[in-house]
Amino acid sequence: MPTMADVARSAGVSVATVSHVLNGTRPVLPHTRQAVLDAVDELGYTPNTLARSLVTSRTRSIGLAVSAISNPYFTEILQGVEAAAREEGYGLLIADPHDDPVHEQRVVRLLHERRVDGVIVAPSAHPEDLVAYLTRHAVPTVLLDRAVDTTAGTTPRFDQVCAENADPTARLVTHLAELGHRRIGLVAGLPGLSTTGERINGYRYGLAAAGLPYDERLVVHGDSDAGGAERATARLLSLAAPPTALVSANNAMTIGALRTLRSRGLTVPGDIALCCFDDFAWADLFSPRLTAVAQPSRELGATAVRVLLERLAEPERPARTLRLPCSFVHRTSCGCPEEPEKGTVA
Incomplete structure (x- = not known):
């Protein structure tokens, strides 16, 4: 050669x-x-990148481990990561942990063994083994989308890049309450994920702000996928006093909730109002058009790359958690007849 x-x-x-x-x-x-x-x-x-990496101890590559890559939300995050990495001259190695803690540690280890300079990981609901591996091997890491409490004891903290979750969810709840709804159900995500807990907290904040009581029967877990949301929505509709409005906590679960409502012959918003966390490209093509919280998905991915490169440049700098704001996209599935301009949720 x-x-x-x-x-x-x-x-x-x-x-x-x-x-x-x-x-x-x-x-x-x-x-x-x-x-x-x-x-x-x-x-x-x-x-010869291999030879160069032996000299510089850098491969100019980043490992990305996110589950549900086919989900439009994570697809857009991936696009943000790829574009930012390419702009900085870095290649990208991608793995899907499938939200399985055992497989998660395995794929991150494989990325590490391929000598990536650092990793960006959306952790599972039980990331203890992952955190232990990253800590033991001092892998430069940014946790993406899902926060992990790594402050306890002597465990070092990692840089984290996430969207705001609680306040935007509360905004959906208070909006429905302003429209007269008093029984508002929540189809929550997979238990253990930080996003699930934060959105449940936001739901409770919204109820309190509207002067409504919290009823644990109105919170069901759809496990962050469409099938789980179908079953969860059916449980809500089977209550003696079912909700008159629903908040779905991610885009996949919104699809599942709509399937169940349609199978029961219920119309949105005529029979039941619906708001969702996660906007997606075809949300305004549904009938009715979906009122949603839009996450800055591409910006999340690009920010994670920037934070990781800053970590590589300054390994001893204090770890930080960045929270990016979401937007409230007001359409008609909530029962409103018009679509005001898009506003930002802090």
Whole structure:
């Protein structure tokens, strides 16, 4: 295989100049740069990233471990991560932990063994083994979307990038209460996830702000997927006094809730109002159009990359948790006839 020295001889320049052209580490005269690129093309030179990583201890690659990659929310996060990594000259290795704590640790270990410079992980509901592995091996890490309490005892904290969850959920509840609803049900996510707990807390805050009592029978877990939400919504509708409005805590569960409502012959918002956490591309194509909280998914992914690169540049800097604001997207599934302008939820 041609080497960097071969490229330098062909272009009539030094090896250092070839390195500067290929790595962008120093300005090079345009005609010299073109000579190097022509030599690279003519010889078919490919940089030896393995050899370079042995010298620099960096592979310029990032590992990303997120479950439900097919979910539009995580797909957009992935797009944000990929775009930000590419802009900084980093490659991306992707794995799906399937929200399984055992598989989660396995895929993160595989990413680490492939010498990624750092990892971005959306942790499972039981990330104890993951946290222990990352801590033991001092892997530069950003926890994404789902926060983990790593402050207890001597366990070090990790950088975390998440959306606001409680206040936006409370906003959905208070909006429904303003429309006259007094029994508002919540289809909550998978128990143990921080997003699930935070959105339940937001639901309770919203009820309290509206002067409504909390009834634990109106909170059911849809386990963050459509099938679970179908069953959870059926349980709510089977109550002696069923809710007149629903809040669904993620986009997949919104689909499940709508399936159950349709199977029961119920219309939205005529028979029951519906608001959801997570906006998605076709939410305004439903009939009725879905009132939702929109998460800044691509920005979450891009921010996670930025925080990870800052961690790599300053390994000793204090860990931090960043919370990005969501937006309230007002449509018609809540029972409102019009669509006011989009507003930001702090």
